[in-house]
Amino acid sequence: MSTKLTVLDAGPLTTVQDLGRRGYAHLGVPRSGALDMAAAGYANRLVGNPPEAAVLETTLGGVSIQVSGSTMAAVTGAPASVTVDGRPRPFAEPLLLRAGETLTVGPAVSGLRSYLSFAGGVDATPVLGSRSTDTLSGLGPPRLTSGAKLELGVPVGESHGADVPVVLRYPDTARVRLVPGPRHDWFTEGVLDFLTSTSYTVSARSNRVGVRLEGPSLERRERAELPSEGLVLGAVQVPASGQPLVFLNDHPTTGGYPVVGVVAPEDLNVCAQLRPGCMLRFVLA
Amino acid sequence: MRVLRVGTDSLLVEVADTAAAMRVYDEARRREVKAAEVVPAARTVLFAGVADLSRLEVDLASWESEKATSRPSGSGLVVEVPTVYDGPDMESVARHWDVSTRELVDLHTSTEMVVAFCGFAPGFAYCTGLEAMRPVPRLDEPRTKVPAGSVGLADVFTGVYPSASPGGWQLIGRTDLVLWDEDREQPATLAPGSRVRFVEVSG
Numbered sequence: 001m002s003t004k005l006t007v008l009d010a011g012p013l014t015t016v017q018d019l020g021r022r023g024y025a026h027l028g029v030p031r032s033g034a035l036d037m038a039a040a041g042y043a044n045r046l047v048g049n050p051p052e053a054a055v056l057e058t059t060l061g062g063v064s065i066q067v068s069g070s071t072m073a074a075v076t077g078a079p080a081s082v083t084v085d086g087r088p089r090p091f092a093e094p095l096l097l098r099a100g101e102t103l104t105v106g107p108a109v110s111g112l113r114s115y116l117s118f119a120g121g122v123d124a125t126p127v128l129g130s131r132s133t134d135t136l137s138g139l140g141p142p143r144l145t146s147g148a149k150l151e152l153g154v155p156v157g158e159s160h161g162a163d164v165p166v167v168l169r170y171p172d173t174a175r176v177r178l179v180p181g182p183r184h185d186w187f188t189e190g191v192l193d194f195l196t197s198t199s200y201t202v203s204a205r206s207n208r209v210g211v212r213l214e215g216p217s218l219e220r221r222e223r224a225e226l227p228s229e230g231l232v233l234g235a236v237q238v239p240a241s242g243q244p245l246v247f248l249n250d251h252p253t254t255g256g257y258p259v260v261g262v263v264a265p266e267d268l269n270v271c272a273q274l275r276p277g278c279m280l281r282f283v284l285a
Numbered sequence: 286m287r288v289l290r291v292g293t294d295s296l297l298v299e300v301a302d303t304a305a306a307m308r309v310y311d312e313a314r315r316r317e318v319k320a321a322e323v324v325p326a327a328r329t330v331l332f333a334g335v336a337d338l339s340r341l342e343v344d345l346a347s348w349e350s351e352k353a354t355s356r357p358s359g360s361g362l363v364v365e366v367p368t369v370y371d372g373p374d375m376e377s378v379a380r381h382w383d384v385s386t387r388e389l390v391d392l393h394t395s396t397e398m399v400v401a402f403c404g405f406a407p408g409f410a411y412c413t414g415l416e417a418m419r420p421v422p423r424l425d426e427p428r429t430k431v432p433a434g435s436v437g438l439a440d441v442f443t444g445v446y447p448s449a450s451p452g453g454w455q456l457i458g459r460t461d462l463v464l465w466d467e468d469r470e471q472p473a474t475l476a477p478g479s480r481v482r483f484v485e486v487s488g
Binding site for chain 1: 289404405409472477
């Protein structure tokens with residue numbers, strides 16, 4: 001009989017995430033998947049899971065999960081208190097949970113999203129090859145609710161010890177590398193200098209679709225309407241307000257506002273951990 | 286054709302019109318371009334997660350030599366969309382086109398359409414074929430809830446809402462055809478390149 005998880009407290013937003021849904025953007029399907037892939041991958045390695053195993057992604061507020069059988073688990077990403085039946089346990093290390101025990105992850109101390117892995121991975125029903133919850137289109141398993149039950153898959157590997165330096169504190173100010181284009185010429189002369197010489201504040205309206213930024217508005221040179229065009233992960237789109245937003249994994253597949261630049265792939269994990277009020281500064285890649 | 290780099294591993298191909306974008310998408314499929322995603326849109330085709338960017342850039346230059354002007358005729362069997370033409374915006378669209386509502390239905394059902402691209406929601410297809418008509422403006426105030434199966438017009442496109450959602454397209458009818466089923470191997474009934482015919486049925 002497979003091990004089950006019972007959600008005792010789902011927190012503000014906890015979802016099932018894996019590598020996401022690729023190859024369906026031409027049908028209007030967002031890619032979805034864990035926002036901080038490095039943290040999610042590390043959580044999986046700690047419990048001996050392959051990279052594609054599904055994990056739980058929290059948002060700022062933590063989560064509490066009871067297990068029906070003994071299993072290995074790990075918590076990575078945004079640093080948070082970790083307890084098992086109320087006893088403090090280490091962050092970012094493999095933990096043995098026994099039948100009936102409850103793993104509780106506290107609110108993020110810094111950063112935004114913690115990742116919980118369990119040996120065998122969360123076995124939600126895959127949709128188009130992925131177990132990820134897509135908050136934009138609604139594909140995949142529903143977001144966790146208190147009382148919900150989830151199954152675990154069959155463990156396939158051995159759990160590893162900690163093998164990479166763990167981020168113990170995410171900074172409140174992030175430098176994010178930007179590859180200019182494809183539509184920077186839709187903005188006034190010197191837009192890239194302007195964009196890289198100012199700081200933006202992460203808005204409370206940010207979510208899995210994108211990091212919304214507040215700060216100096218970017219001025220358009222081209223007034224025409226942009227026919228909708230395909231979007232990539234990390235695209236920095238500038239809507240009518242002039243306030244840029246960085247698209248994350250649940251971004252729509254197409255958009256009708258110009259994209260001034262694209263965040264370098266290695267900086268997407270940093271973007272995923274930016275909480276409201278953090279500062280973001282773009283630098284040219 | 287203009288080729289723009291997007292980030293570190295993607296290209297955006299910009300062309301003159303939707304028909305040209307459809308041809309680039311067709312050609313990309315025929316050539317089995319190695320990319321994680323190939324996303325056609327109104328005037329562009331995005332190649333995202335490309336294995337060999339510079340090679341694709343070079344290749345694309347040779348595609349351009351294949352001059353064509355016609356709209357691709359689509360592929361596969363014609364998907365028939367049984368439609369009840371009783372949408373709340375029938376009168377408004379008919380006035381906009383300066384035709385009667387009967388003529389609107391005849392126009393809409395006598396045209397074989399081709400899906401140019403999808404977007405907005407999984408399985409929401411932008412069907413082309415009525416380019417000769419005046420582009421239809423979106424509603425000033427989008428509806429907060431458009432029922433699944435609603436058939437609408439916007440710009441030169443016809444679309445069918447695969448699921449209930451907010452929407453600003455002018456609604457001319459409804460269908461009970463399932464547009465999206467994620468449990469099927471091909472989840473979208475209408476995909477880029479699909480041939481479509483709307484067929485009038487009585488409610």
